[in-house]
Amino acid sequence: MPKEKTDLLQGTLDLLILKALQLGSVHGFGISVLIRQMSKDVLQVEQGSLYPALYRLEDQGWIESEWGVSDNNRKAKFYKLTPAGRKQLIEERSNWERLSSAINTVLKTT
Amino acid sequence: MNWLHQLRLRFRALSQKEKLDAQMDDEMRSHIEMQTQENMEAGMKPEEARYAALRQFGRVEAIKETCREQRGVSWIENLGQDIRYGARQLRKNPGFTAVAVLTLALGIGANTALFSIVNALLVDPFPYRNQTQLVQLRQQRPKAGGTVETGHSG
16 A cells, blocks of 8 residues: 555654654654644545554664553553664755655645 | 565464464454444444444455465475475376386486597596696617607507
8 A cells, every 4th residue: 555655644743753753762653643733634544554663663763662562451562763863864854845845836836 | 784674574474374374363353353342342243343443444354365465485385395296296196207217317318428438438438637738758770671669549
């Protein structure tokens, strides 16, 4: 499924996940809740995209995982940013801003 | 050193496949449980909450398969599966296997023998250095009316 997504969408999801982990470690379910809350219910991440993205980000060394206990005393896998991940977040964010302002500029011309 | 990190992950993916799969199961299951919990807190009945959570999660097996692909070792696993399948098929058809092995043995043996001969005769015939500089010496004795050969040829 993710192979059909454009690189643009995939990169955007990565950016959202890295941002969601900025303040601390969160588990998978928590990440989807955070993204929903931070976007004021606009962005709802499908689990079908979330978990492959988490595994990919971990493979690339930007996040790391460890098992822990959630608020409800459930066993859950928590993710957090690595130092490389923090750098990546900054870089992807500036890429996104450059890209989106370019698109806005195009859309504004007639 | 990203490649080193990835190499370590790939190695772990191969050597601890079952453990990683079990962890993936646990992770997805706990997600569904948390979603069920959230649904119940929103007012749904337990069965309905769980059903809604499962439906929202989507096709769990397909997602797991996609996640497995992210480990980056599926080509190795597929290769291993194909090799094992081939070995099983060979075991099941001993006659065919015997013919194939004999043919290969004959081919390799004949080839090796022929090459050894060609090598000895044409490519590397003398156990001397600078073989191309070997010469043959002859002496001529005009008085005796003939030639005497010294030196070697062949």
